[in-house]
Amino acid sequence: MHAWPASEVPALPGKGRDLRIHDTATGGRVTLDPGPVARIYVCGITPYDATHMGHAATYNAFDLVQRVWLDTKRQVHYVQNVTDVDDPLLERAIRDGKDWVELAEGETALFREDMTALRLLPPKHYIGAVESIPGIVPLVERLRDAGAAYELEGDIYFSVESxxxxxxxxxxxxxxxxxxxxxxxGDPERPGKKNPLDPMLWMAAREGEPSWDGASLGRGRPGWHIECVAIALDHLGMGFDVQGGGSDLIFPHHEMGASHAQALTGEYPFAKVYVHAGMVALDGEKMSKSKGNLVFVSKLRRDGVDPAAIRLTLLAHHYRADWEWTDQVLEDAVERLGRWRAAVSRPDGPSADALVEQVREALADDLDAPAALAAVDRWAERQDAEGGTDEAAPGLVSRTVDALLGVAL
Incomplete structure (x- = not known):
């Protein structure tokens, strides 16, 4: 599976700061200190509907992580999955009378278009669950043979107590x-499980559902958590720098994935830091496909909304905050984008050297994008009120906003 094209990231003078970020596992901030190559895994979509603002906010957060790392002159090894076979996808295909493969491929293609429009940097490896099955099966077999998994009516479950x-x-x-x-x-009420929390590793083939050869496991398909573990271990190895996703993935997905990997390898931890983005609401409830209360990136684009304004809407909220999408927050972003573009369109302006460092410091402080936006606002206000004589300033502001915030002015 292929990702989407990368937009060029301008080089800035000097060097960025190491990222201090909130770690879910410890409950506090830690300073990330990757080696020359920073490693990050972010859980991707289940492609049964288009990209909504909740998705966009999550991937925007981890795009900022990449940009901060790139500004420290590191390389970034970013991996993202696509859960291109799962119960919600199959259920949606049946509901809409579509082939599940065509549905997954179509929505994944639309996701790529949205990510390209928002100028989110692509992963180095963009991997589907289906293509990962040959690597998943041996991991499930290893867990079973080590006594960390057991069979129940043909299905294979992981024992959390392992x-x-x-x-x-x-x-x-x-x-x-x-x-x-x-x-x-999950299925905590299923009779016969050793622990109600034990998650499924391999689902035995069900009539009318897709299945694959599972060698000694029999025909079936993989569980949700082992998919990400197989991909992460294959491309990043144990102890990678950041495991990321929305806050709704803390449990069970990230908890179970960590335990799968730790039981498989005997090493700890699976990831050094766990970072989670907040939820976006609409009309008082979290945006979710099941509820249908969604604002789609693709719909806004079709309606003529500049993707840069969509991105500024996301950046106006701290990545860990839960917030609500309204027409007003988008209007505010459109107005901000216009002010910034007007400010950098002039041939000169007030010095922007301090602005570069202010944006760097804001993002290094737990990805404080609202503080970064406020710094650019202050420069634009000075430009409007006083002007300046620095011919390099407007270009430096444009490059800073592009490199660190992903917004093209």
Whole structure:
């Protein structure tokens, strides 16, 4: 599977700062200190509907992580998956009378178009669940043979008790875990499981559903969590720098993925830091495909909204905050984009050297994009009120906003 084209990232004078970011597992901020190559895995879409603002906000957050790292003169090894076979996808295909493969391919293509329009940097490896099955099967077999997994009526389950570190990503109690498991694709009430929280690694073939050869596992398809583990271990290895996604992935997805990998390798931790983006709401409720309360990137683009304004709407909110999409927040972003473009269109202006460092410092401080926007606002206000004589300033502002915020002026 291929990703989308990368926009060029301008080089800035000097060097960026190391990123201090909130780690879900420890509950505090840590300073990331990757080697020359920073490694990040971000969980991708299940492609049964178009990219909505919740998706865009999450991937925008991890695009900022990449940009901060690039500004420190590091390379970035970014991996993202596509869950191109799963129950919600199959259910949507049946509902709409579509072939599930065509549905997945079409929505993945639209996702790529949206990411390109928003100028989000692509992953180095963009990997689908289906193409990963040959690598998933041996991992499930290893877990089973090591006693970390067991069979139940042909399905293979992971035993959460096989990982002594289970629970150290979310720190939720058993009652919360059970409730979230039931809400987010688990089956805690299934009779015969050793622990209600045990997640499925391999689902035996069901009539009328796609299945693949699972060698000693029999025909079937992989569970959700082991998919990401297989891809991450293959392309990044254990102990990579950041595991990212929306806050709704803390449990069960990231908790279970960590335990799968740790039980497989005997190493700890799966990822050094767990970073999670907040949720975007519409009309008082979190945007979700199941509820249908969605604002789509592609629909806004078709309506003539500049993708740079969409991106500024996202950047106006701290990545960890839950916030609500309204017509007003988009209007504010459109107005801000116009002011910035007018400011950098002039032949000279006030010095922008301090602005570069202010934006760097804001983003290094737990990706404080609103503070970065405020710094650019202040420069634009000075340009409007006083002007300046620095001929290099407007170009430097444009390059800074492009390189660090991904917005083309």
């Amino acid at each position: 990982d002594p570190h289970f629970g150290e990503v979310s720190h939720y109690d058993a009652a919360a875990m059970k409730a979230l498991s039931a809400e987010r694709g």
